[in-house]
Amino acid sequence: MNFSSKLLENAVEEFGRLPGVGKKTALRLVLHLLKQQDAEVTRFTQSLNLLKEKIQYCKECYNISDDEVCEICLSVKRDKSTICVVEDTRDVMAIENTNQYQGVYHVLGGLISPMDGVGPSDLKIEGLLQRLRAGDVKEVILALSATMEGDTTIFYLYRKLKEFNVQVSTIARGIAFGGELEYVDEITLGRSILTRVPYERNVG
């Protein structure tokens, strides 16, 4: 691209580094911001600087938090004996949105992925084991993606958690609500038959 301005080119290059943002989209976003009031652009950049500067990770569950301990870990309404292990903060948000879970979380900060150079020591696994050592935990739910990285991480965690006196469970895999049988892949369908659930439990 032939930029008439080095400043414009720099800004477009920075936006183009964002995941899923190509050069043309970057240019569109930058020109949009350029048309806005000064105050709006300042607010945009400040929100990002503030976030980067002040953000903390809950020292209990490692979720993104504005304070030392996050709201969920602080809440007396949450059941501290159940820990749901997730990959990142987006998963916490997704599960919170279901309004089906009353326990607490543990955010790993990633999944084991040798291809990407992510090993167990890069994740907050030691923090999880410490919480178990502190006692009072009855169940650990592994709510990780149904991918190779997710399964690898589940396998690793399961072996680590065996030495503790806790129930380890994984979230159910099967056909989605509204999913039509003929379009479900074979592995999911096969597993959903093997892990079938008594009718009374599914409607309960």
Next chain:
Amino acid sequence: MNFSSKLLENAVEEFGRLPGVGKKTALRLVLHLLKQQDAEVTRFTQSLNLLKEKIQYCKECYNISDDEVCEICLSVKRDKSTICVVEDTRDVMAIENTNQYQGVYHVLGGLISPMDGVGPSDLKIEGLLQRLRAGDVKEVILALSATMEGDTTIFYLYRKLKEFNVQVSTIARGIAFGGELEYVDEITLGRSILTRVPYERNVG
């Protein structure tokens, strides 16, 4: 969405204001930036602040520029007697990329659009007329989008430009190179027959 952090929520909200960026995409982008080094995020926000602070518009053609007069208007290689009128800086970049144009530009900064409350006085039309009054301009090419707003602006400009002794032309409209006839819309196809060009000119 249930954000665990107000700082995170603010940043996601700011990103979500960008055109074509929804809440989920905004969250993905913000979490990506949060994973980057501090220096990279600083570079990102600074590029934007610098752009907004220091950007200038060429006082000749109103294109985005780092200086008072842009490189194209300064260049002695460019033919100052031909002015190509475009909507915004992206169009300048697109035409420059073709390497087919040796004249100079005039950036209107938008198109006449009563629906959006954009009238002729919101565009840099007076600046264009001043350039014509200064003389030495032989041709004005109206390279505007083939939309209702583009056509309205062309009609308005054509009437204004009639009083000057200049050739006014519009860029050719027709089927695109590689375009298959059966998929071309009727209006374009009809016009491309009416404005047919001698074979010698098209291959020249």
